[in-house]
Amino acid sequence: MATARHPRPPELENVPIEEIAQRYVGRFRDKTPDWAAFEYAKIEGFKRAQHRFIGGGGSGKHDDANTIPARGFTLSIMYVEPGQGNAAHTHEVEEVFFVLQGFLDVFFEDESGHRVWSRLGPWECAACPPGVIHGYENRSLEPVYFQVMLGRGRPELMGYADDELYKKRDGHLRQASPG
Numbered sequence: 001m002a003t004a005r006h007p008r009p010p011e012l013e014n015v016p017i018e019e020i021a022q023r024y025v026g027r028f029r030d031k032t033p034d035w036a037a038f039e040y041a042k043i044e045g046f047k048r049a050q051h052r053f054i055g056g057g058g059s060g061k062h063d064d065a066n067t068i069p070a071r072g073f074t075l076s077i078m079y080v081e082p083g084q085g086n087a088a089h090t091h092e093v094e095e096v097f098f099v100l101q102g103f104l105d106v107f108f109e110d111e112s113g114h115r116v117w118s119r120l121g122p123w124e125c126a127a128c129p130p131g132v133i134h135g136y137e138n139r140s141l142e143p144v145y146f147q148v149m150l151g152r153g154r155p156e157l158m159g160y161a162d163d164e165l166y167k168k169r170d171g172h173l174r175q176a177s178p179g
Contacts, residue, residue: 009071026053026068033079038158040087040165047084051077055153070153080104080144085137088161091130093151098125102144109133109161120146133161 007013012020033049040046055070077100088109097106099120106126107115110133119139120126128134130151138144160166 024068026066028077030066031077032066040160045084046087047081048086049079050148051079053077055150072151072153074148074150074153074155076148078144078146078148080136080138080146082138082141082143086135087165088133088135089158090133090161091128091150091158092156093130095128095134095151096125096147096149097128097136098147098149099123100145100147102138102142102146103140104136104144104146105139106136107134109135 008015028051031051031053033051035041035047035049037050037052038046038048041048052067053075054068055074085105088107097104097120099122101122104120105117106120106128107117108128109115118126126134
């Protein structure tokens with residue numbers, strides 16, 4: 001007989017292991033790319049698809065039926081075509097970019113607008129500390145797939161460095177008004 005050395009969270013105390021195994025496994029083939037995960041992803045230069053695995057990341061969209069429930073972090077796979085990227089922003093928690101396939105140029109930026117760029121290839125990562133302006137762009141000729149993790153199960157929306165993007169940051173969460 002096996003002994004669990006740590007207690008299960010209250011919501012899983014009496015859940016059969018088969019149900020846990022089903023609910024806590026995510027498969028890429030079951031994911032639908034979310035091209036509207038972020039309000040400004042509609043703008044040329046910022047288009048990208050998010051494949052949510054755990055929680056909802058910094059998009060403000062959280063757990064759905066096909067997403068593993070978030071606890072202490074979120075995890076998504078991003079697909080970004082050449083010439084597309086992510087606007088300069090901050091989070092209240094650490095964000096990590098881990099490249100799986102392709103090349104991704106990431107930047108760190110200070111409040112004066114000075115950027116320092118680094119190119120990441122497969123199996124390389126960048127950890128962006130809380131409150132540090134950062135972002136990325138696919139400056140290569142091929143699409144890039146990379147993992148994004150945020151250090152909280154339900155992080156706040158991104159804090160865009162650009163005032164206009166910041167004002168509209170929750171537009172993707174609002175319901176369309178009936179016509």
